[in-house]
Amino acid sequence: MSTSRSTARRPSQLFRNLNAKIASIPMIVTALVVFLGGTVWTIVYSFTNSKLLPRLKFVGLDQYERLWSQPRWLTSIENLMVYGVLSLIFSFVIGFVLAALLDQKIRFEGVFRTIFLYPFALSFVVTGLTWQWILNPDFGVQHIVRGLGWESFAFNPLYDQDIVIYGILIAGLWQGTGLVMCLMLAGLRGIDEDIWKAARVDGIPMWKTYLFIVIPMMRPVFITTLVIIASGIVRLYDLIVAQTSGGPGGASEVPAKYVYDYMFLAQNLGQGFAASTMMLLSVAIIVVPWAYLEFGAKKRG
């Protein structure tokens, strides 16, 4: 680079790192055609009355009006909100506490890390089915506790409309917390040892060090984790299918399932596209502020 600066004429910006640019062409084309093209196509067709096959017969906002008047869609949104907020809070709290405990230079750290991260290696379908059995009143927890003598014990979340979403939350947390823990642990390892020493010299209690010094320093890790977890929440589908199929009585429906059901079961592409456009919008609401915080701020700084 220093040689290029010494010459009189700077080479054109376009040809700098030419190899890298050529190498990235496939990815750029993929991004433009598949992601952007697919997105635009979906949004355009969400304004049509496409049924089994896509067709360009525009009906304005009809699909969206129908979408927002469907009780099932409203339930789906509500479920996603409850699941999303609780899942974020609990996976962050539990994940961070586990990471902090593992960070105490304990023995067999590798073993514990593997145990906690292991659920993440399973697919959601396996997790869902396993927890369906565990929570099944005839085979699982309720059956075992009753077998121990507590006859009136009732723990039956998957068959109760009011609390079914919490039954799903349990399985979701079991699966996802390990990843949060690992990311947090990596963040904690990035904190300079000297900071701990300085805090200890000043006599600051450990919990205060974590809360007011370490966590603020881990901001980038927190934001990355937030985006990973949040995008996973919006996509929530397989866990529901495996655990409840949206039941009982549609009480655990989620938006992604609505999209699939309308596109493929109900043979109504337009309605499915409208719903997936709304999902895209919700993802954008999460990703855009993050991109702004991460990249926008750096440019100014």
Add this chain to the structure above:
Amino acid sequence: MRYHSLAGALAASAAIYITMPAGAADLEVTHWWTSGGEAAAVSELAKAFDATGNKWVDGAIAGGGSTARPVMVSRITGGSPMAATQFNTGRQAEELVEAGLMRDFTELAEKEKWKDVIRPASLLEGCTVDGKVYCVPINIHSWQWLWLSNKAFEDAGVPVPTNWDEFVAAGPALEKAGKIPLAIGGQSWQTTGTFNVLIPAIAGKDIFLKVYQDHDAEVAAGPEIAKVFKAADDARKMSAKSNVQDWNQATNMVITGQAGGQIMGDWAQGEFQVAGQVAGEDYTCLPGLGVNELISTGGDSFYFPMLDDADKTAAQEVLASTMLNPATQVAFNLKKGSVPVRGDVDVTAANDCMKKGLDILAKGNVIPDTNQLNTEDTNNQLNDLFVEFFKTPSMTPEEAQKRYAAIIASAD
């Protein structure tokens, strides 16, 4: 092609009319018949087709129609069609036909006089788009059956009901004896099916047709349908403790006497047969819920996507006529528990319940199946509504009817 016609001519001239080796091909046939009785029925079709010198390549898709149909549709629209595929008789493949993806069988239909042999005529109408025939109906299934466990009523000390009202009246006695009066699986199509059976039984055939054929929202919001919702409310209370998912698990509760009854299509009969139960002794069947003796004429049809391969195209025709062959029809339908689509075949082997169905069919007391009248979109919305209604005790019948009328109003 020239070779084939030559071979055909040779075969004909030699007067060897066993099979035509020319045009023999492997045809992949997709369907969602995977339970014991269903698989046995399919193997009858395969046997009959293999006997023509072609080869049946089985493409069973497990998980029921709702899992299988998206796979089938995406294969057809995605450009790698199978040679033949099952759909329910009705509107499920309507758009694929309109898009020109399915083969036109009008010529074969005229040659083999399908119009004269297939009854009721509505079956072939379901296959006909703009005067052309696009599919082969293979069986008739009807929904309008109430299956009752004689043992459950004996245990409860009440006589086996002969109609819906008596059944509802027997509900408390059954419950007292520790039985679940009405078994309904948790899958949404079962709840919708139950409601759709209640309509002609409670409100009559005309109302059923007005709602589903004419999509008359006023009738759907009217007093007749309100009565049906009242009955559905009874059904909901009677099935409150039923916590199985699949229809055959619910049927099994009737077979073992844990439940009083189940509203389910005639495919449930296969389960009673497998369990070695005898109609009239161990179980009772009430067509039209014992109120309005009529049955719907849904079922399954086979569609044949357009193919480029000439051999396979020729074999598709052989498969189509094999499926309608009288011998195949009897062999297949007896195993499947359904009624043959031909009126001119021998069904003396049928059991009591099936004979009741054949009687009603002969009298012409039939209604079209909801699959023939509604699009999948409408059916899916109804599924969403009824699964919620049946599982949410706090949802009033009036509230549900309002939503029902809105779905009917938007149906096309």
